[in-house]
Amino acid sequence: MKPITQKELVVGYFKDNPSREIKHAEIVDWLIAEYKKRTSEVFRDPDRQIRSLHQSGFLIKVDKGVYKYDPDSVTETALHDFTQQQKDAILKRDGYRCVMCGRSEAEGVELHVDHVKAKDKGGAATISNGQTLCAMHNYRKKNYKQTEAGKKMFIRLYEQAKEIGDDEVMKFCEKILTVYENCDVNGHIEWRK
Known part of the structure; x- marks a missing residue:
C-alpha cells in the first residue's frame, strides 16, 4: 500500500465532509492524529497544506480559521512562481537586501523573493510585483497584511x-x-x- 501524503490526507478529509464549515482546530487535531496513526510520523505544518489548498481554489475560507470544501465551487487557480531569472533580477534590483530591514545574507539572514501582491490575490509573477524579504519579514507578511x-x-x-x-x-x-x-x-x- 502506497503511503498517504499530507496533502492527500487534507484533501480526503474535506472531500469526506463536503459543504461543511470546519473550524481550524477540528481539522488540525484530526490531521495530526490521523497522520501519526497512518505513518507513525508527525504532521509538522498542517496549516501550510490548508492555506495552500485555499490559495489554489480548492477550499473556501468562510471566516477566520473556518474552511469548507464545496465540490461545485472548486476553481483550481494556477498560482505562478517566479522563474530563477526573475528571482535573480529582483534580488539584484533590491541590492541583495531585505526591503523591510535592509539586512543581507552577509549578516546571516536568509533572503526570499516575495510577491508584493500575493499570488492568491491575483498577483502576477513579474519583476515589478517582486520584492526581496528576509525570512523573518516574509513570514510576518504572510501572517499580517x-x-x-x-x-x-x-x-x-x-x-x-x-x-x-x-x-x-x-x-x-x-x-x-x-x-x-x-x-x-x-x-x-x-x-x-
Missing part, C-alpha cells in the same frame, strides 16, 4: 530610537505613523509617543 507588518516595523523602530534618544529617527517614525492614523489604516495596532 503588509500594511500591518509595516506599521509594526515603524513602531518597533520608534521604540528603539526612543530608548537610545535618537530624535531624528523618532521624528521620522512619528510622521509615518501619523499618516497611518490620519488615513485610518490599521487603527487596531496602537502606538504611543
Whole structure:
C-alpha cells in the first residue's frame, strides 16, 4: 500500500465532509492524529497544506480559521512562481537586501523573493510585483497584511530610537505613523509617543 501524503490526507478529509464549515482546530487535531496513526510520523505544518489548498481554489475560507470544501465551487487557480531569472533580477534590483530591514545574507539572514501582491490575490509573477524579504519579514507578511507588518516595523523602530534618544529617527517614525492614523489604516495596532 502506497503511503498517504499530507496533502492527500487534507484533501480526503474535506472531500469526506463536503459543504461543511470546519473550524481550524477540528481539522488540525484530526490531521495530526490521523497522520501519526497512518505513518507513525508527525504532521509538522498542517496549516501550510490548508492555506495552500485555499490559495489554489480548492477550499473556501468562510471566516477566520473556518474552511469548507464545496465540490461545485472548486476553481483550481494556477498560482505562478517566479522563474530563477526573475528571482535573480529582483534580488539584484533590491541590492541583495531585505526591503523591510535592509539586512543581507552577509549578516546571516536568509533572503526570499516575495510577491508584493500575493499570488492568491491575483498577483502576477513579474519583476515589478517582486520584492526581496528576509525570512523573518516574509513570514510576518504572510501572517499580517503588509500594511500591518509595516506599521509594526515603524513602531518597533520608534521604540528603539526612543530608548537610545535618537530624535531624528523618532521624528521620522512619528510622521509615518501619523499618516497611518490620519488615513485610518490599521487603527487596531496602537502606538504611543
